[in-house]
Amino acid sequence: MPRKLSPEKREQFLDSALNLFVANGVKNTSTAAIAKDAGTASGTFFLYFPTKQDLINELVTQIGRQQSEYITSLLAASLSVWETFFTIWYGSIRWFLDNREAYQYFRQVRDSGLIAPEVVRESEQYFEYYYQAIQRGLNEDLIKPYPMELIGSLLYQDIVAVMNLLTAEPDPDQQENLIQFGFSIFWDGIKTE
Amino acid sequence: MPRKLSPEKREQFLDSALNLFVANGVKNTSTAAIAKDAGTASGTFFLYFPTKQDLINELVTQIGRQQSEYITSLLAASLSVWETFFTIWYGSIRWFLDNREAYQYFRQVRDSGLIAPEVVRESEQYFEYYYQAIQRGLNEDLIKPYPMELIGSLLYQDIVAVMNLLTAEPDPDQQENLIQFGFSIFWDGIKTE
DNA sequence: ATATAATGAGTGAGCAGTCAGTCATTATAA
DNA sequence: TTATAATGACTGACTGCTCACTCATTATAT
Known part of the structure; x- marks a missing residue:
């Protein structure tokens, strides 16, 4: 260093x-x-x-860390489970929209083989709050008892799904709709009846 | 040619x-x-x-076409909407598991900037059956009236979410569970009550 | 015999990483 | 205070290598 x-x-x-x-x-x-x-x-x-590779790697971890810091700064223990998930959802998308280049780089590089698997794994540690939220939801019987990794993986990919649409949608009202609708679909999928 | x-x-x-x-x-x-x-x-x-680029592009479209042919061969007009979605879900994952290299290549290349946007768009035409299924579901009031692209995007990314877990899960029983659970979450998210 | 397919050494461009040297700043000595 | 020495950030020409693509030549088929 x-x-x-x-x-x-x-x-x-x-x-x-x-x-x-x-x-x-x-x-x-x-x-x-x-x-x-x-x-x-x-x-x-x-x-x-x-080396060039060191910079490539550092960019990945920096982005993971910055987004993680932003999200966790929004999360408070007093939030309900639903509010917690919504905050993660909304906050992630907000941060990506405010840091579009970071989003594009992350997507471009994550599955590209340009990053050593260990670095990818290291950057995944920044999603810890995902699993805390899921754990709470499971404890309180508010979400269905599916494997945690499945719910976490779906949460992340659903955010990506919405982001991909948002980058092609300039109208802020429509953007807001897509964000809300997307969350409804995700939540309805995992919530208990 | x-x-x-x-x-x-x-x-x-x-x-x-x-x-x-x-x-x-x-x-x-x-x-x-x-x-x-x-x-x-x-x-x-x-x-x-x-050029090398031509081969890179052709691989993308070839994969899109082959997967599309496989899925549409499974789809019959007599299937219910639920069955149609399940067939797309299960068939896509099945095909990806039987063609893991194709899956990895597709993921690696799609957001990498290695492919001209026009070629990416061209390969998206192979997801036509997605939108036919969604349209049917909307017509029959079986799925919630969200924008078609949102549902399509979520469907694809949910399949990716499950695939990513499956590649790290060797046990076939657990694999089967993940596939089923994943579909339940997706379907519960979009179905009408 | 003629057209077509295949070969592989060659070419020029691009790039990661090196290194010998410059120069402004800071430390030391008188 | 002033002269001298040491430091280390900074420079950019250079090197060795890789690679996409070419083309003169050779092999094969009809």
């Missing part, structure tokens, strides 16, 4: 890389292009990141 | 490419490696495909 070397410039590299990766693809973005965009010479890149 | 040049060899190139793409990633697989695996010299590749 570099402790010298301005942290601002480090962020600048991550920012520029995210831009270029989303615009042109990871493999089509050279480290030289990232350095240029960040306003440094090509060699400077490697003072901040030992 | 090459009309001479043995179609079998063409298939061989597509087969070899799918293997290698899934094992090593598209960008890390050279046309020379594909040619070698297919048992020809490196230059022969370009007699069958003008």
Whole structure:
């Protein structure tokens, strides 16, 4: 971990890389292009990141961490189970909409084989609050007793399903509808009668 | 479109490419490696495909077409709406399990930016039966009146959610459970009361 | 004999990562 | 205070390698 070397410039590299990766693809973005965009010479890149792969990985974990921090900041113990799920749903989509490049990068890279499986697994740790919510729902008999991973996996993929539609839907009212409808379908699927 | 040049060899190139793409990633697989695996010299590749990109694209559409053909072969007009949805669900997962490489390639490539948007759109045409099923369900008031694209998008992503779990679950009984449970959640989400 | 299929060495472009050297800043010495 | 030394962030030309695609030549089929 570099402790010298301005942290601002480090962020600048991550920012520029995210831009270029989303615009042109990871493999089509050279480290030289990232350095240029960040306003440094090509060699400077490697003072901040030992390899290109390290930056690719760090972007993934950074995104996971930032989204996780945002969601958990919204969650309070006083919320009901339904409110908790809705907060996760709405908050995740909100954060993705406010960080579209992060969303696109995450999707682009997650199943691409560009990331070592260990890094993917590490980034999954940031979904811990999913399973706390599911556990509460199961304890309180509010959701059907299906395997936790199944419910978690469906929650995530349903959010993706809605996000994919939202990126093609400019009208805010329609966007709001899709978010609400999507959650209704998810919740009706898992709730007990 | 090459009309001479043995179609079998063409298939061989597509087969070899799918293997290698899934094992090593598209960008890390050279046309020379594909040619070698297919048992020809490196230059022969370009007699069958003008560019590497053409092969990448053709694999996507081929997979879409083959899966679509399999599913529609299962669908009969006599099926109820529930049966139709279940057949799509079960058939899609069955086909993906029997063609795991195709599944992995599809996932890897779909959001990667490696495919021109037009080709992605073209491959979406193979999901036509989704929307016929949804339309029927809406007509017969069996599913809630949400936008068709939302239901379609959720259906697809729910299948992906289950597939992702299945690839890590070796026990066939547990696999069967996940498939059934997953469908229950999806159906309970969209059905009218 | 002629057309078509196949070959594989060759070409040029692109890229990750290196390294010898520059220069502004900071530490030390007088 | 001022001269000198040390530091380390920064530079960019360079290297070695990979790869998509070409083409002159050879093999095969009819």
